[in-house]
Amino acid sequence: MFAKTPEIKMHTLRWLLTCGWLLLIFSLFYDPISPWLTDPNNTLSPLRIHPEACVKVQSICLKQTPYALGARLFWTIIVPAAIFILLVFGHELWRRICPLSFLSQIPRALGWQRHHRRVDPKSGRTSYELAKVKKDSWLGRNYLYLQFGLFYLGLCIRLLFVNSERWALGVFLIFTIVSAIAVGYLYGGKSWCQYFCPMAPVQKIYGEPGGLLTSKAHEGERQTITQSMCRIINTEGKEQSACVACQSPCMDIDAERSYWDGITNSDQKLLYYGYIGLVISFYLYYYLYAGNWDYYFSGFWTHEANQLTTLLSPGFYLFNKPIPIPKLVAVPLTLGFFGGGSYFLGRKLEKSYKNYHARTNQSLSKEQIQHQIFTLCTFVVFNLFYAFGARPNINLLFPPLLYFYDVLLVVVSTLWFYQTWKRSPDLYSRESLASRLRKQLVKLKLDVSQFLEGRSLESLNPDEVYVLAKILPGFTGQKRLDAYKGVLKEALEEGYANSSNSLEVLQQMRQELDISDKEHVTVLIELGIEDPDLLDPNKQRTRENQVRLQSYRDQIASMVGSKRRRTAKGLGRDLLKVVQKEKSIQDVFPKDPQTMRSLRREYAITLEEEERIQASLDEDTNLLNRADILLNQLQELFERYQALRQPLLPDKVAAWTLLQSTVQQKQQLIVKGLLKILKSLEYHTEATRIALTLGCLASNVLPNLLEDETFRWHKRFSPKIISQLIQQSNRATDTIPQIEADVIVSHLEVLLQEPDSLTQTVSLYMISQLDIQRSQELAQQLLDSKLTLKALVGETAQMLLKQEVQPNTAPAALSTIEKLLYLFGSDLFSSLKTENLVELAYQAQVKAYNADEVVIEQGKKGKQLLLLIEGEAQLQVNLDDGEVIVESLLPGQILNEMEILARTEQDATIVVTAPETRILAIDVDTFEALLCRVTNFARKVLERKSLLLQQLVQQNRGSSNVSGSSIHVKGAFKE
Ligand code: SF4
Known part of the structure; x- marks a missing residue:
């Protein structure tokens, strides 16, 4: 709600509040005015004291005298108001008006901030970099514990020293301001709020995942400036981000993202559970100390004389008896005991709730279970807090107003509870992705108005956005891919996904847009070509960093x-x-x-x-940099391609072919990218170097690409460039250099990082064929990693770990990956998509035979499609005249394709002719289901069938003899 309030207005408000706060601090030292409001003779003031009333502390009536209101105002109005603001308007209002946060920015405004000196080893240039808290430093890892500890300390100090001792409170507040300014000098950004402020845990509890009226940073127009993000007004009077990425994820940029990011961390649990105990004990202590509730609700504790003299007096008064534990000890003891106790109870409750969900088989993720417990905690503690907080003043209201106040609190907290309970990380992610998709739809300028019936695209919920994407007539094929590319690019830029987990993170969106895993990989490579940094695994991308760099870029561009x-x-x-x-x-x-x-x-x-x-x-410099990065990548790919063509393990041709095609696909995309760059730099002095290197490193894909009629490169380039490209390409020999097995393994390890699960699995499998020990280490690493592995990868890793560490020991049964490779190696199935191949591999059975065993007899109807994978077999046709025609079959051939396709009886008996022959059998139902589902596959099968028919017709024309090969097509005529 307040995220869009102009900074200029907030700036003014911040100034006013800060001045007010400083005035209040001043009044703690010198205040000749407000005591007048507490004068017993001031009958108009509701705050006047009543000397005749007896407020007892440990059975002694306290003497009442007029007092200055500074402490009372601070503890019973300002502090409770902050909690209400946080729950209702969220941190996006509070963090923009908090005077302490504002004052912590003084060093930044004056340009007095600590910088680290850095000398670039290459250029010798010296630079000064802003000091920031490192994420992996002690503070970066433990700041929540520190803040919670400071909060506990702050409560103890309040009860012991500064509740009513005004000068002590003044000193305490000045000390806090000085600390905030010092932190502002030592670390950049809002480090005080993020890493030190004792109130930050409270802001997290009430402000995350969002206040009742908080805006959603992950939805809407996805502007650069969101929620309470640091911002400034530039010289043109425009608001612009001033983010220096002091924390990631930053609550000020997107509180909900920050909430889900750390929801299962143990520091968050301490915060939520421990806070309830601190709140209870803080208010309960007034009773434990005074022996009655009057002391608290009268507000006497805000102006009690000589608070500091009570430090060593009895800290408890129970059953009309003082307990001889000094207050100095009693306060930390009570708060610590309750804080620790509530943390312990919270963990117990969490465990029971998790067990209950496990017992009742409710499919809630651990994050969602945790979220529900946290939501309940916040709801309870908010109402608990307001049962006490501000009451000394509120109780002075007229009864109807008091009633209204109570109802308001219950309504507000119930609405917040209702709104927050439904949230989940999945919903957040779905909304976030839908918002990115919405942005892409706007960019594509499609006419969506006819489907929205007057509504705006912005007002659609995530489900409606996906439905719209499905029914939009112009949103097909390339447009869908373009939109997906835009979403993926943004997700990578903001660190929402990275090159290795993007396949998983965007899975739901691909399903909605009907985009395959393979297309995702292609889009990913294209993005890497456009911006090679985007896929660099060594660069930790975050939204905060993106905002920071973008703001700097915008500044220069402006x-x-x-x-x-x-x-x-x-x-x-x-x-x-x-x-x-x-x-x-x-x-x-x-x-x-x-x-x-x-x-x-x-x-x-x-x-x-x-x-x-x-x-x-600078466009040219940019293009040249990109060209160099791509040429380096091409060099690596070329070496990888050579490594995969080694004649080692010739019996694994299908696996090598599959991996080679993965590499080639990447090469093609990079070469296309380089050709585009070369076109832009055609008359640049560097053009010749790029053309020659490209020709040399892409000899296996370049000639075909140059001839491609879609792009017509051979026509678009000058003859000089074409000749340079071709000349180098022709020079590259077809001789494959000898490459050691360990180098091949290292290339396979790189392929293991590919997002495509089939490439991953085959790479791992091939490593096992070359170095079983290394493959087992890698398999273990994969299983230990936090990544969600595809079933095939996980299964193969498990299989490898069970294998004996002996080279060339083949497991007795075929694993899924081996079945898959046999399927891929057959001409019929090689064009299937990964997911279909995997599915078939899971369903296929391996059948073993000895020599002379009959697989199926002539005249019987086969129920399975048979693929010969090892050994030998024969087709034997018994003709009416007693003649027997025989045809030998070799591994890789389908034994009964035409009979299965035509659903006819066997034309020939299939007999095994070699020992240890193995056949992969696929049920007819599975095969037919695949034909129905995968249109491209069905088309391919039809093409094969027609080809065989044509061959038969030609053979019959050319010869009256029935040749061996015609056996296969007899069934086709019967159809
Ligand atoms: S990360 Fe950026 S927006 Fe967030 S507090 Fe730090 S500087 Fe401000």
Whole structure:
């Protein structure tokens, strides 16, 4: 709700609140005015004291005198109001108005922040990088424990020192402000709020996954600036992000994402469960100390004289007797005991709830179970808090107002509970992806209005977006892939997915858009070609970082913004020349180091990032960089391709072919990308180098691509470039260099990282054929990894771990991957998609025979399609005149294809002629179901059938003799 409130308004509000807060702190030291409101003679003031009333502490009536209101105002109005704001409006309001957060930004505003000096070893350039809390540092890992500890300490300090001692409270608040400013100097961003503020745990509890009226950062237009993200107003008066990525995931950018990210962490459990105990014990202690509730509800504790003198007096008063434990000990003891106890009970409750779900077979994920418990905790603790918080003042209201206040709290918390209980990580992810898809639909400019009946695309829920995507007439084929590509790109840029888990993360979207795993892999490679950094596994991408870099980029780009072109000065004018290709980027930046330095510091930009972003502004430099990265990738792929063509293990031809085709597919996509770059740089001095290298490294795919009529490359390039490409391509010999087995294994290990499960499985399997020990290590790593493995990969890894560590020991039974490879090796099934091959492999049975055994007799009807995989067999046809025609069959051949397709009896008896012959048998029903489902496969089968018929017709024309091969097609005539 407040995410879109202009920063200028919030800035003013922040100033007002900060001034108010500073005034309040000042009043804690000197306040000649407010005591007047508590004067017993001031009959108009509801806050006046009643000297005749007796408020007892440990059976002694306390003396009442007029007092200054600063402490009372702070503890009974400001603090409770913050909790209400958090639950209703969320952190997106609170974190934008919090005075302490504002004051912690003073060093940033003054440009006084700690920087680390860094010298680039290559260029010798010195840079100063903004100090940030590292994610893997002690603080980065334990900040929630620290904040919770500080919160506990803060509550103890409050009960012991600063509840009513105004000067102590003043000192305490000033100390907090100084600490916040110091942290603002030591670390960039809002590190005070993220890593130190003792109130941050409370903000998390009430503000996550979102307040009642909080906006959703993962939905809508997906703007750069969301929720309470750090922002500034630039010189043009526009709001822009000031994020330096001080934490990831950041609550200020997307509270719900941050919530789901850490929901099962043990620090979150301590927070939610321990907090309830702290709240209960904090209020209960007033009773335990005074021996009655009057002390708390009268608000006397906010102006009790000489609070510090009670530190060593009895800390408990129970059953009208003081207990001789000093208050100094009693307070931390009570809070610690209750905090620890509630944490213990919370863990017990969690365990019982999980057990209940397991017993009743409810399919809730562990995150969702945890979420439901946390939601319940927050609901309970909110109402518990307001049973006490602010009551000393609220109880002074007229009864109808008091009643309204109570009803309001219950209604608000119930609505929040209802809204929050339904959330789940899956729903978040579905909404998030649907929002990305919505954005792509807008980009494609499809006419959706006729399907929306007056509604806007924005107002559609995720299910409606997917339904719309399915029924939109123009949204087919390439458009779907383009939209999917856009979604994937954004997901990769924001670190929502990476190259290895994107297949899994976007699975649901692929199902909705009818996009296959193979198409996903192709799109992924294309994205890698457009931006090689995107798939770099060493680069940890986060939304925070993306925002930071984008903001820096926008800042530079804004210097050449269209409005300012005519008057562009200094750096802006130079940048304009770069865009207009009148200058190189390198000529521009060193001239204005001061501007660049301050920009770099503002966004905590490192030297590498600066170089990359600057290079991306200059199109030629950008293209040349991309070309070099792609040529390097091509070199690796070429070496991999050579490694996979080694004549080692010739009996695994299908596996090698499959892996080679994976590599070739990648090569083709990269070569296409390089040809496009080469076209843009055709007259650049580097064009010849690129063309020659490309010709040399892509000799196995380039000639076909150049001839491809879709792209007509041979016509688009100048004859010089074409001759350079072809000349190198022709020079590359077909001789395969000798490559050691361990090098092949290393290439297979790279293929094991591919997203496609079939490539992964085959790579692992082939490693086992070359080095069983290494394959077992890798299998174990895969099983131990947190990635969700496809069944085939997991099964193969398990199988390998059970194998003896002896080279070339084949397991007795065929594994699924081996069956799959036999299927892939047969001409009939080789074109099937991975998922269909896997399915068939699971269903196929292996049948073993000895020499002279009959597989099926002539005249009988076969119930299974038979694929010879090992050994030998013969077809024997008994003719009416007693003559027997014989045809030998070899591994890889289907024995009864035509009979199964035509559903006729066997034309020939199939007899095994070699010992240890094995046949892969597929049930007719399975085969026919596949034909019905996979149209491309059915078409291929039909083509084969027609081809065989044509062959038979020709043979019959050419010879009156019945040849062996005609045996196969007899059934076809019967059909
Ligand atoms: S990550 Fe960015 S938006 Fe979030 S607090 Fe840090 S600087 Fe601000």
